[in-house]
Amino acid sequence: MVNGRITHAMFIDDQEISSPATDMMPKSVQFNKSCENYRCLCNCFHIKTGAFIVAGTELLMLLIFLINSLVIIAQDDTEYEKITGTCDSYVMQSFSVSMIGIGLSFLAVLLLFIGLIRNTAALLIPHLITQMIVVLILVFGLSCGIIAFSTNTTLFYRLMNAASFKEHPRTTTVALDTETTARFITIFILNLICLMLQCWYIMIIHNCYCYLKERCRYMHYCLAFSTPMQTLIFR
Secondary structure (H helix, E strand, O other), rough: OOOEOOOOOOOOHHHHEEEEEOOOOOOOOEEEEEEEEHHOOOOOOEEHHHHHHHHHHHHHHHHHHHHHHHHHHHHHHHHHHHHHHHOHHHHHHHHHHHHHHHHHHHHHHHHHHHHHHOOOOHHHHHHHHHHHHHHHHHHHHHHHHHHHHHHHEEEHHHHHHOOOOOOOOOOEEOOOOOOHHHHHHHHHHHHHHHHHHHHHHHHHHHHHHHHHHHHHHHHHHHOOOOOOOOOOOOO
């Protein structure tokens, strides 16, 4: 209600923002679907489409990390432990932690898909929280990689969790063969790419969250005053 009378909620395009009709409308419910904040990927896609692309690429990343974890556990040589008399459960522990992380990340991506399909902004919050945690883990992993490559310290190679290897029980450093070194370098580069993408993806998902919130506010306004919503594009 504005100046004692009910106004109609309107869906606004760029060319309509300064029109007299929109001046009567409360600023809090003016919804511009063409706003630059609702575009992503170099303005090629709507923010919601971009969020779907983010979810798809994240599923691909999770698949790659899952395959890597399965390869590590498959290549773990328990015979070496029997011969040397050592008991190294690090590989299995690392595998368990990786599976938990991948499972939680998959759940966050699944909630993202549901939130986008149902236009529910709240379901994007777990994904944003997971992304922030993943960024911290990737930064930690890259830091371990830099230290490992510089010092050949066994502990930091272990923390990278890129390949299964055996070290001498009485040493803190390890000399890796060419194949294992190549795998560590590959995982390091993959983590670096994932970090850069996640920093970008956080902005996309955050903007999509804002879009869905604004869309929900607009629709509630329309329903409150029984105004038609034929102009709203259901993205």
